Amino acid sequence: MSDCKDKDPRIHGIASSIRVVPNFPKPGIMFQDITTLLLDPKAFKNTIDLFVERYRGKNISVVAGIEARGFIFGPPIALAIGAKFVPLRKPRKLPGKVISEKYVLEYGTDCLEMHVGAVQDGERALVIDDLIATGGTLCAAIKLLERVGAEVVECACVIELPELKGRERLNGKPLYILVESR
Amino acid sequence: MMYSTPFSSLGHPLAVQKDSRKYTRWGWPKEKKGPIFHFPFQNPLPFSPPWSSSPLFLQLSCKKMASEYEDDRIARISSSIRVIPDFPKPGIIFQDITTLLLDPKAFKDTIDLFVERYKDKNISVVAGIEARGFIFGPPIALAIEAKFVPLRKPKKLPGEVISEEYSLEYGTDQMEMHVGAVQAGERALIVDDLIATGGTLCAAIRLLERVGVEVVECACVIELPELKGRDRLGEAPLFVLVKAT
Numbered sequence: 001m002s003d004c005k006d007k008d009p010r011i012h013g014i015a016s017s018i019r020v021v022p023n024f025p026k027p028g029i030m031f032q033d034i035t036t037l038l039l040d041p042k043a044f045k046n047t048i049d050l051f052v053e054r055y056r057g058k059n060i061s062v063v064a065g066i067e068a069r070g071f072i073f074g075p076p077i078a079l080a081i082g083a084k085f086v087p088l089r090k091p092r093k094l095p096g097k098v099i100s101e102k103y104v105l106e107y108g109t110d111c112l113e114m115h116v117g118a119v120q121d122g123e124r125a126l127v128i129d130d131l132i133a134t135g136g137t138l139c140a141a142i143k144l145l146e147r148v149g150a151e152v153v154e155c156a157c158v159i160e161l162p163e164l165k166g167r168e169r170l171n172g173k174p175l176y177i178l179v180e181s182r
Numbered sequence: 183m184m185y186s187t188p189f190s191s192l193g194h195p196l197a198v199q200k201d202s203r204k205y206t207r208w209g210w211p212k213e214k215k216g217p218i219f220h221f222p223f224q225n226p227l228p229f230s231p232p233w234s235s236s237p238l239f240l241q242l243s244c245k246k247m248a249s250e251y252e253d254d255r256i257a258r259i260s261s262s263i264r265v266i267p268d269f270p271k272p273g274i275i276f277q278d279i280t281t282l283l284l285d286p287k288a289f290k291d292t293i294d295l296f297v298e299r300y301k302d303k304n305i306s307v308v309a310g311i312e313a314r315g316f317i318f319g320p321p322i323a324l325a326i327e328a329k330f331v332p333l334r335k336p337k338k339l340p341g342e343v344i345s346e347e348y349s350l351e352y353g354t355d356q357m358e359m360h361v362g363a364v365q366a367g368e369r370a371l372i373v374d375d376l377i378a379t380g381g382t383l384c385a386a387i388r389l390l391e392r393v394g395v396e397v398v399e400c401a402c403v404i405e406l407p408e409l410k411g412r413d414r415l416g417e418a419p420l421f422v423l424v425k426a427t
Binding site: 019021024025031033035038039040041044045048067068069071072073075076078079082083084085086087089092093094095096115118 | 264266269270276278280283284285286289290293312313314316317318320321323324327328329330331332334337338339340341360363
């Protein structure tokens with residue numbers, strides 16, 4: 001069941017709009033499904049507002065979103081704070097010149113790519129995804145941005161699975177989340 | 183480039199023709215810069231003409247102001263799109279919207295143009311096609327207070343889904359939507375970054391219509407008109423901001 005930080009009255013509505021689907025994508029995994037949050041316009045708006053209120057006025061010029069669910073939450077935040085949106089994608093999706101960062105999966109490895117020239121040295125960036133589990137994907141995203149000289153100010157996710165300790169794998173970068181799921 | 187204003191009779195307002203041949207080697211547009219003169223804001227005469235305060239003149243001025251504003255936004259959007267030759271394979275000229283996303287004003291204008299069109303149309307669903315439809319769909323949904331429904335490749339959505347097969351150049355692919363995401367009678371928009379052959383959009387329309395939803399319109403940033411995707415959408419109209427030839 002979801003556990004929410006009761007700092008803000010909007011959090012409860014967000015947490016209760018998230019659907020848990022057992023045994024997806026494989027037996028034993030309790031999948032946190034944010035599509036039901038997206039079906040609730042008020043909950044979706046509150047989600048974005050909570051992030052925007054935190055990051056507005058912090059001189060953040062880049063919001064990097066991880067494919068594909070980071071593409072849902074990242075752009076509205078970027079638009080609201082006047083930052084550019086940079087998609088971080090699976091291999092061979094981005095056209096033109098890219099840089100690549102490998103990361104470890106439970107079985108095997110995967111790769112995250114970013115466009116060369118999307119981000120300049122010295123820019124302040126946010127990394128967005130719907131959920132942090134082991135932190136492997138977010139860690140790869142942080143490395144991509146730091147390789148081009150950007151400063152990753154914070155990672156922001158809707159949901160954290162704290163038992164998987166992803167927070168400890170973020171190269172010391174802070175993590176901000178709305179809902180913890182145990 | 184050919185501009186259509188919102189008041190053109192062509193039925194496809196706001197579309198700008200973009201010639202793919204007029205790009206530099208690295209895929210950046212060769213911008214044409216000319217004198218910018220905005221009549222009636224910049225009056226070339228040293229005095230105000232006697233007709234300038236007549237009601238008809240002011241009406242025409244307002245329409246011209248509105249259409250000039252639209253044209254300026256579209257021009258910026260169009261020139262922010264990067265063209266990459268031979269991607270994903272030789273012979274294909276790829277329209278890359280990631281450079282639009284790097285221009286906060288162009289991105290905001292893109293969303294604003296869609297929101298202005300749809301905000302009072304009683305639309306309760308914005309369906310976005312994975313993955314670039316996920317970038318444009320949610321901001322529109324948020325602004326018009328509609329729900330956002332992701333339409334995804336197979337095995338990505340958890341729980342019960344319905345599936346629609348569609349043709350690719352070689353073989354077929356499938357698109358899925360969650361059961362229960364939309365209700366019969368709802369009015370929907372389908373959003374993607376680009377329409378080429380129309381195969382993907384057509385599958386999206388079929389998915390929504392199968393559950394009794396009315397597809398009000400398909401909205402894309404870019405159309406490739408030579409591929410005639412527009413003709414494959416059945417009853418559903420198509421609205422685009424930029425046509426790329």
